Each structure stands twice: as structure tokens, then as C-alpha cells.
Amino acid sequence: MAFLRRYLWLWSLFLTLLFLFLVLRSLPVRSPLPSIKVLNTGHSLQCTRQWNPADDTAPPAHEPVGIGTLRDVREENFYRGGVSTIELVNGSSHPLPAIYDPYPDYNREGVGFHACYGPRGTVLNRQDPEDMVLAYPGLQEGFPFPKYGSYDALKLDGCSCTTRSSRFGAYGYTEPGPDSSGPNSADQASWENVNWKSLQTQCLERNSAMYKTPDSGWNGLLPLQYEAIQLNEKRHSSPGFQTRSAVILRAWHDMQWTENMKHHVRALIMELSLHSGAEYEVFLLTHVKDNDIPLYGPDDEENIQNLKERYIPREFWGITIFFNEQTLESWYPKVDEHKPLHQHLQPLQIFSVAFPEFDYYWQLEMDARFTGHAYHFLQRASDFAKQQPRKYLWERNAYFYIPGAHGSWTNFLTTVDESMESKGSIWGPAPPDSLPWLDPVGPEPPVEFPEDDDYEWGAGEEADLITFLPIFDPSDTTWVFSTMVWDIPEDIPRRASPVTMGRFSRLLLRSIHDAQADQGIALVSEMTTSSFALWHGLKAVHVPHPLYADGKWTPKELARMVNRGQPERINSGLDSLWNWNHRFDHILYRMTYMFTAQASEDFYRRWLGFEADPNQYTDGSYHQDPQGRNWFDGGALREDLYGPLCFPSMLLHPVKNTASRKGSDMAVPV
Template sequence: MARVTSTSSRRRIWLPFILVLIIVLCYRKSKRVQSYESPGWNVIDFQVKDYKSREEIYVADTAEEDFLDQHGTHRQPGHNHHGYHEYQAQIDAIRGRPAFQQQQLSYDALQDKIQQFIQWNRPSTDHWPAWHDYDDADYDPNRWEALDREYGYYLNNTVQELEHAGHKPEPYLPYPNYNSLAWRKKWHGQYKACEGPQGELLGEASTDDHVVHGYRTLVDNSPPETLGSAKVLGLDTSFCFDRYSRYSPYGMKDHNFGRSSRTRWDRMRWGALQEACLEKNAERYVPDGRTTMPLKPSKVMHDANDPLDEANKRRKDEKGARQYKSRTAILIRTWEGYEYKENDIQAIRALVTETSLLSGGEYQVFLFVNIKQREADIYNDDKIYRELLKQTVPAELRDMAILWTERVCEEWYPNVGDWQVYWMQFMPLQWFSKQHPEFDYVWNWETDARYIGNHYHFLEQISAFSKQIPRKHLWERNSRFFFPASWNGDYDAFLADTDEKILNASAMGLIDEPVWGPRPYAPFQYPLGPFPPTIAEEDNFEWGVGEEADLISLQPIWDPAETEWSYRNHVWNFIPEVRPHFSAENPNDDGFDHPGFPTIPRRTFINTVVRFSKRMLHIMHLENMQGRAMQAEMWPATVALHHGLKAVYAPHPIWTDRIWPAWYAEAVFNADDGIPARWSQQLDSPYNHDREANFGGWSWYYRSVFSHVLYRRWLGWKAKDWGWDADIARETEQEEKEALAEKLGKDVEELDDLRMCLPGMLLHPVKHVYEGADGG
């Protein structure tokens, strides 16, 4: 008995130690594992005979210690397909997150509801797509035009109403608390205010009249976003901006903001202002990234390996060390023959001031000018370069302009076989990145994009959101629109539902296994991005959190292979010497296809306002050097997929001119043809040619009409009424205006010049922006 007692005592003594050990092991397992990065950027292809599986490559090219996480725990590469029962634990874990709010119909029930909804009195006017082509169809891309219009953009939160409520414009400077104690602990150097157009130091209290002002909005008085979310991205919605408070600092004349009359804009040199700002703040940036190279273009191809990248990586890896701030280039895409209107230049002044001058050089804005005279020797002949610069760019923008021609793309990438900017829009960005390696990131920006709000705030919040997104299910999540009304605004519930659908559909074999790491198109393609630190089932949405995105899109990223999107098969040389051929008779080579294309994984997005990392552009460059390419909007996302780079769709807020029922918006834009988790990627894709008409009332889509109308009216200009119900709409809006006049105690005639006050809102396209334009 004594012996038993002694043993029991020893067991009691060890029990606390065993419990502590279990807790420690659980803690280690829960910590984020550092991702493995592929060693080097030199080789992009293996010969077929040299091919090794991804797992074998990972093992062979990695030292033993690279398989240890930050706590010394071994981890193994690779992943396998698993059956339904092995996914159940993950599904249960997801269900532990907030329950979704949406009442979801079965696919058949949803189709029945759609059939009832699209029975309506179609007009008989000329229209594309033709109204009556859908009398007996199971969908109607024109049905949305009969939805109720939203007049709140024009009548709510007007300056008149805001001032009636006692609101006054306030300086709007949504910037970090530069030089604070917390800021200095994190960042190298000191922030120094930069000079503005009149030599004033921007951002100081004494120069408040030189910066954008905003009005604090009336709560719940603006039309809600239809899709995306300002809250999810951390965008400020407490201020709105009218045309004068937004653009007066940049040349729009108004008696309340007197700056414009004192500024000689024709004498401004925005390039010099940006360079001076960077020089003042040089200590904040890595030594080799402090001086921008000359704008004069060169055809010289620099070494593919940039030593600056390795130096930066070493600095970031130093634990506890203060960080150097990254630098981002913004390239405004323009071309020889473009006519710069006054508002174009005001928008460019705003972009330069808000992103570059007020941030102390964190961004630098360039006018990226396509010279259509393909053989013009702008690279070697200074006289030709200066003459073309003078002919194509307004004086105040010339020292921030970079001229280029398609010829440099042909010389750098001869194996592709086509270099038209329409198809190969990002080839010149790759060239720019090699000429300007001091930039860690590059935004491709369009002349017909406008942001009502502060550009710096928008771009920084987009970047911060993308950095915190995990890689697990990222490619699948990227394809789905978020409609807040379907989820009571709960983005976490939306993600939980998305993840559950992905896992269920994959387990049942309805979709491919979720992407986890690189997905090369062929055995000999060596992925250059990082490999997963563990198998997907062991990752709790941790891998990728805190990792900057290599690609940021402002529209979903989706698989076009099973859709009828027009350009899904515009693929160059993935199958040797198989590529489109364009002619006067068939300028788009419609119908181009090949039996081998279904084996090539692809992704695409619509619109070319996107952000690239230097690594992303480098790998695109290497692929083009091999002769491989795809249609412009399909190229970056596909390269990211093949090489395992981090690509993120940032769901910025988008508004619509009609009030869409949430269920119908979901049914149209997240259509899946009855295959769960294949949002917008089947034969009922909203990106198909005729179905794309559904985007006509969006604030951000290349085929939208609403963005143009909204912006003109915000500027106080006439906008051509559009839509079959335009006459009814004018009458209804007049009735709404009369009700507002009564509310404010004014005669309705006093509201003929209502000054709209809109929140931070990204608009595209906005074309022909001058008062005398038709406005249609």
C-alpha cells in the first residue's frame, strides 16, 4: 500500500509540469509560422527533363533549418486533396465565427424568383442590348433600368442643407501623426513639411486655406454603398466634399476660397516640387531609394537581380529595428494627342499634393505618356524627346512626365510577338520598374478616374487592408462581391459563409481544391513566389497576414475559363507559337482558341487601376522574356496565380444609381450557375458581353454611365439625362427638390444651384470633363 501511495505522490508532483508542457505546445501551434520564400529570382523555367515536383523543389532548395518555424518546430511542405470528412473540422471552426444573416434560397428557388422578377413592361425604344431579345429568356440584363432611381446623391447632404444645420468646412488632413513618439519608434528619419505651389509649408495650421476642406456629414443622410464597404477598408465616412472645398486649392475658382487667383499655375513645376520634398525627407527612405533617376527614358535592361531588394530585406529582418518607409510610384496613363482639360489638371494637382507633397515623398506621381510615333527615337535623341514633350504635355506637368513608345516593349520582349498597348498594357510598367528600382510599388492610374476625397487616405487604407488579408481561400474569396445589405453589413459573416461554401464545394468535388501556394501551368515552370509554411488544413487563416500584397485590384479576381468573356482565350505562347493574330478583318481575333487552353490556369479582373509590387513586375518581366503573355487584365493575376504571389481584391465602396434589391444584386453579380463557390465564373457570368450591361449604373466600372453623370452634376454642370425613363426621373427629382426647399424654408428656385456634397468616392469612367461637353 505504501508503494502505491508513493507512486501516486510522484504522479501528483509531475502533474503541474505536464499541464504546463501541454499549454506551451498548444501555444506554439497557434502562433503564426513564417512563410518560406523562394531563393532567388534568376531561373524561371526548368527543362522538362529537369523537372521536380513542387514538394521536391521545396525540399531540395531549402536548408534543414528552413523547415523550422520561429519556435524551432518542424513543418513540412506540400498538400493533398482531402475528402469531405477531413474538411468537417474546418467547417465546424468556420461556423464558430459569426453566423450569416442572409436568408439563402436554393438555386432552383432563386431561378424561379428571378423569372417572376424579370417579367416587366419592356420599352420599345432603341437600346443595347435590345429590350425584347429577352422576352422569353431566363435572364434580362436590362431589368435593372426599371428599378427605382436614387436621388439622394443630388438632394441629400447638399452644402445648403449642411450650412442650414450649422456645419462649416474644416481642413481635411487624414495623415499619420508624423514625428510623434510612437511614429519615431517605428520609422527612420524625421517627417519634414514640404513646400506647396506658393512656397508655403503644407499641412501647417497657418496654411489651412491651402488644403482641401470637408463638411462633417449629416448622419444617415447619404445613399448607402451598394457593394464593398468603407468600414471594412477603414475609410473615413464622417466627411463629405463639394466641388469648391475639394478643388479650390487646385485651381477651381470660388469667392469662398480665394487661393486660385493668387497662384500662377502656368509657372508650377510639379516634378521639381516632388523632388525637393523627397530631398527634405531623404533620411526616411533607404539610401539607394532617396534619389529618383532622371526622367529621360532608356532602353538599357538592368540586371534582373536588384541588390537594393536584398538590402531592404535585411533591414526589415532586423528585429526591433526602425523601418525605412517604402516608396510608391503612381503612373497616370496618358498618350500623345490627349487633350488636357482644366479639370484633368486640377485632378493631377490634387493627386500630386495629397500623395507626394503632404506625405513627405512616400509617393511620387508621374505622367506616363505613350508616344504613338512608334519609331520616334526618344531614347537617344534629346531634341526629338524635348520636342515631343513640348507637343504632348502641358508646361506645368512636363518635368513629371516620362515618354515611352511600344518600340521599347518589342525590343525587350521580342518573343511575345505582339506589343500593342491595348493588349500588353503592363509591359511598359515592367520597363518603368526596371528603370526606377527605387520604388517598391507602382500604381497604374487612369486619366478618367476621379476620387472625391483624399487620395493618400484611400490608397493607404487599400494597402493596409490588403496587407492583413490571409492567403487561405484568398483566390476563391477574391471572386465574390460583398453586398452589405445581404449581411446586415457584417463582413465577418460574409467571409464565414464564403469559406464554408468553398470547403463544401471542394469536398464534394464541385470545384477544384482551394489554391494553396503556387499553381504553375506546366511542370517546367518554376514558381518564384513563397511556398506554404504548412498544409492548408493546419493553417488557421494565418499565412499571409502582415504580408504586403503583390497585386491589388479594385474589382474581383476571377477565373474566366468557363465564361463567355470575350478575351478569355487571348493567350500568347503558353503553347509554343500559338497566339492570336489580329487583322483589319478581325481586329480582336474573335474565336481564337486551342484545345490545350483548358489546362492553363487563368485569373482576370476588369479595369486596370491596380497596384503592383516590384516583385510582381519583375516576374511578369521574366515571363514576357520567355515569350508568354495574356490579354492585359488577365496577365497580372495569372502570373500571380502561377507563381504563388499574393493577389487581393480590395472591396472599396461602390454606389449605384438605382436601388437594387439585395437578393437580385447577389443573383446577378455573384451568379454561379448552380455550382457553389464559382461566383461569376460560369456561363451566367455578369462579365459576359450582354450581361455586362448590368454594370451601367455603377460608380466604378469601365462601361458605367452613372459615374460620368454623377461627377458632372457634382461639378455643377449639366449632365445628359439617360435611360428610357429620363422624363419620369426629372419630374420625380423636381418633386424631391420641392420637398427639400420646404424643409429648408426656401423657395425652390433658390435650390437651382444645389452644391452636392459627396463622401470619398472613386469614380470611373469620367470622360470629356469640361462644362461645354454634351454630358451624355
């Protein structure tokens, strides 16, 4: 007995260890991380995905039918850019995907960064392919270059591409077949049980030393004006804090959620918010279009919950914020117009007052898609805008930058400079005489004339407005919305930029809010931010991201068509590309980013692996516009020959149909 008592503690230890072994053995164990290359955006892979002026030696086309018609022919090489056509890198026998990591080395920069939890309940790991986008290094053989904009100018990665699986595999996309580069489906998150609001909130808390924290919570509803009077205004970041941005996805309550829409929103939250340590936060700003659905009142929380349960996927309940026309009318009773088509920014203005902890607000529509990494794209757009000097900036903003006609961005800068000799230019704030109450909030120029500045003023200054299409003067055009203003003269100096997606500073949005709330003035959505930036002297930048053209036009040919008019007034006259005479629809609607476009949806649907829909013409007829042009789903999909399509980074808009079978919405409504 003495012997047993002496060694009893050893038996106890043995039984305890055995118990722990059996418990741990029963727990699910993640597979060890596979050996996979990490591709940083600063990687050494060199490539060219850009035209040079010397490449375009084609003579001007003879076109008796109309300008731009001879080469208005579809470019099938876009649909042959599969993974099997990628030029091999480092002697690989087969193109292999790599983890795509565009983030800074946060720890080296000493910013107090803490990695955040992801949808599987584990801390995100940028070395883990289950947490990250995968990309294929290299170029697809024969894949056309973008005709507008530039990877080089933005320092945007054009040397890699993604498939649907490598892009969305970490966010729930799975498919059988050879393109199995996404995560193993067995390790996928239980998406219905994910709470994206909670994950973003936890991420901000883990990194609270880096950012200002919000003063209070919110209940999923934009407040009525009288409920928001006491909200604190914060115009500027406090010293010691980094800037932070809200990403506003503009939704409506009864839209149909496809699987791809879920993948898209998950991707934005993961790439912009969670992996960055809360540098961004994503919201679904959702318009309740049915005014008979009650929102406000004593039962508002019940109303909100009923809407979420009926229309919104459970995982996105927490990031959804509803509003209706009553919301807009309560904030802007002096403005006569509140319809989203004409006042698309009013909800964003209200959001910026209700959520003043953000420095910038990105607005994205739900029919836009990134084929590449969203963080990399938005950061490169922001950095490009920050680097632009103010000298002749308004004039440059009006152009479609076409490298195959203009050369490098430096050459383009020089060309515009030379063309502006002895011509008037916007220089500093330009408040209209008809608005004597307007007190510009932007800075005054350091010198009296732009000619006296050596491209120094504005360089390194964050932009208050970033747009993805040119900013032009619509006053002498027949653009469809050119005279749509409220309580201001129709001849007021103004600017416009189609599609209200982009980045807006808190200062710009607050300036618009004050004018609408106090003075009752307004301009149509596409003229609002650019006109207020003009009047207040705030920095506005059109970012020339890569746009592809589904046609055989040459760069110099396109430059002659899309950049019309005098250097100081590009596209600002009766020959403007933006005139609503439909003369250039065959050019505009073949771009991959436009207010209406066929190419963007064709690209995306083929990239998703969807064949051209045979049911798109229910009556057997062509989808033809009044000018006799046919608009229909096109592009032959041959994955059996080329493999799954692998696209470089693009921002596509619009993409109306993301289910395998197209709905009633046509890419080009006629």
C-alpha cells in the same frame, strides 16, 4: 560735436531699423490662418453609410422582360445630396467645412519626417486650409448607401463629404457663389511656374533618412532595352528604410488637358507625395501613339522637349516620361503583341526595372477620379489588403461583397468559409504543368491544407497585387478576352480582373517582365497580373471599396445577379456576370467603378456643377445600344434647392468628359 559722436551709433541703429521696417512693410503678407476645425480620419463622428441584410425585405421581383429590369430606374437622390442637406454637427446653424487631415502624426512616430515645400514656395502646413483638402462632417439627408463594397470594412471615412470647391480649392479651383470654402484666389500659386518634379525631388531629399534614394536621374524617356541592361535590380527594401510607392498616371501624348485634369494631377502630387514626405512619387507615363514622331536617337532630348512644349502643361513637364511601341518591342521582342489595349502593363513593367527604388507601383488611368482624399483612400486599400489572410482568399476575391446581403466583413468571411467545406481551394503557388521553367517566387503554405489554418497565414502580409474589381477564373466563360494568350495553351489555369488599375509589387512586375522577355509568353492585360500571382503564389487581394449603383435594385437582388456560380468558382462559368453576352450591361454600366459606366461620369459631372449636356445627341436621337437600352447623360442638378453636391469618398471610373461641354467620347460607347 562730441555729443553727436557719442550718440552716432544710436542714430545708425534707428536708421537701420527704419529701413528694415519699410522693407518688411512692402513685402506681401499672408493673412493669419483662419480659425477652422481640423478633421482627422480617426475623428469621433459616428455614422452609418451601409446596408444591413435586415434592411432588405423586398420580395423577389416579377420580371418577364428580363432579370434586373424592374428596378432599373435612375436614383435621383444622388443629385439631391448638396451641402444644405447635410445633417448638422455639434449644433452648427450651417454645415461648416473642416481641414481634412488623414496623415499619421509623423513626429510622434519618430520617423525623421520633414515637411515639404508646396507650390506657393512655402513649407506645407497641415493647419492651413490653403494647403489642405476641406471636408464637411456629416451625412447628406437621403443620400443612398453604396450597394457594393464597404466604408466599414476598409475603415474608409464615410462620415464626411467634399464639394468640388472644398476638394480642389487648394489646387487652383475657384468659383463665385456661396460655396466659397476653398482658398482665397489671391493666395493661389502661379501654376504655370510650378515645377512638380522639383518639388517632389526636394521633398525626397528632405526625408532621405526615411527612404532609399534613386541611383541616377532620368531624361523623360523610358530607355530602350539595350540601354537599360546595366540597370541595377533591387528586389527588396533595405532594413531601416520605409517602403515607397510610385504612382503611375497612364496618359497619351495628344490628350486634351482640361482644367479639372490639372486639378486632379495637382491633388495627387500634393496629397500623396508632398504632404506624406515623399512616401509616394507621381509620374505621367505618356504613350506617344503616333509612331511617326521620333523619340529615340541623337536628338532624343530635343524630341522630348518638343513634345512637352506642344502637348503637356508646363507644370507637369518634369514628371512626364514618354514611350512608344518601339520601346515595348525593344524590351519584349519575343512577345507578338505590344498594343496598349492588350499589353497595358508592359510600360509599367519596364518602368519598374528602370526605377527599382520603389517597392510598389500604383497604376491609375487618367479617366479615374477620387472624390475624397487620395492618400486616405490608397492607405485604407493597402491596409485592408495587408490584413487579409490567405485562406480562401482566391475564392473571396471573386465576389462582389454586398453588405446588405452578406452582413459585415466578418460575417462574409464566415459565409465563404462554410460554403467551401469539402471543396478544393487555391493554397500556395500553382505553377501550370505547361510552364515547367516557372519557378514560383512566392512562399509555401505553413500547413498542407487550408482547413488546418486558422486564418493566420497571410494576415499582416503586404499584398503583391491589389485590384478594385473582383478576380475571377475566365477559362469557362465567354468573357471577351478569355482566350487571348500568346505562346501558352488556351486551357492554362488563369485569373482575370477587369480594369488594370491597382497596386503591383516590384516582385510581381519583375516576374512578369522576366517571363515576357525570356520566354515570350503573355496574356491579355486584365489576365496578366492575377495569373502570375496565381502561378507564383503571390498575395492578391480584391479590395471591396464602396461602389454605388444608379438604380433601385435591392442588395439581395443584386447579390443574386452579380455573384453567380458555385462557391469555389464564382462568376467562372457559362452564367458568369462577365460573359460578353451583354445580359447584365444594365447592371454593370450603372456602377460607379467599371470598365465602362454611365453612373461614374454622371456623378462626377453633376458634382462639378455641370448640367446634363443638351448637345449630346447631335442628330436628336437616343444613344441606344443593340439591346435597346438608352445611355445618356442624366441626373437633374438643383443646386438652387440643395446647394453644391457633397459626395463621400469614391473612386470613380470612367470619367471621359471633365469640361463643361461634353466632347465626342460617350461614357458608354455603343
